[in-house]
Amino acid sequence: MTGVLIADDDDLVRAGLRAILGAEDDLTVTGEVTDGADVVQAAVRRRPDVVLMDVRMPRLDGIQATRLLLDRFTADAPKVLVVTTFANDEYVYEALRAGASGFLLKRARPEQIVEAVRVVARGDSLLFPAAVRRLAASYGRPDGRIGRAELTAREAEVLTLMADGLSNAEIAARLVLGVETVKSHVGSILGKLGVRDRTQAVVVAYKSGFVSL
Structure with a gap:
């Protein structure tokens, strides 16, 4: 409940x-x-x-x-x-x-x-991608916070799809993974970026230039 x-x-x-x-x-x-x-x-x-x-x-x-x-x-x-x-x-x-x-x-x-x-x-x-992109743009120029070395190749894929507004289930289907595996990747991404939730992770992805505005 x-x-x-x-x-x-x-x-x-x-x-x-x-x-x-x-x-x-x-x-x-x-x-x-x-x-x-x-x-x-x-x-x-x-x-x-x-x-x-x-x-x-x-x-x-x-x-x-x-x-x-x-x-x-x-x-x-x-x-x-x-x-x-x-x-x-x-x-x-x-x-x-x-x-x-x-x-x-x-x-x-x-x-x-x-x-x-x-x-x-x-x-x-x-998430509505257009809204999050506008939010990220309000922070100014990309700050390069995320280096690709910080994330595994799979985590980078997951974060990119998160920025497109996909849910865990949709990401799992796109990457042919289990939903629990995607959740694990999302948790790892949040930890590495030092953010509390997906929205903030996506903002960081845009703000850093990891995902293009």
């Missing part, structure tokens, strides 16, 4: 998300908050697997709430899925930079919302 914490100041949005997620046998809403300032305390108490985080909230926005949340958990941090009205919202890029695992549009269909929660809960990132 995947537990989800909903953070949104709109009553109708929370009710809609609660109804959509509650209809699934493998998902449950463990709590709701109406402001980013309450996210960390709720997450500590409820221990959700995923936080659906509204970008714009009155006292503390979703970006700051994401930073505080991920700083609070040194291990087993919940995945953050940012919920936004506009895909090109500047807040989205800041939230990804803060450590969110992906973003979801509020106008997404119910089945897309459910699948997005499942995707990030199992350790994949809900």
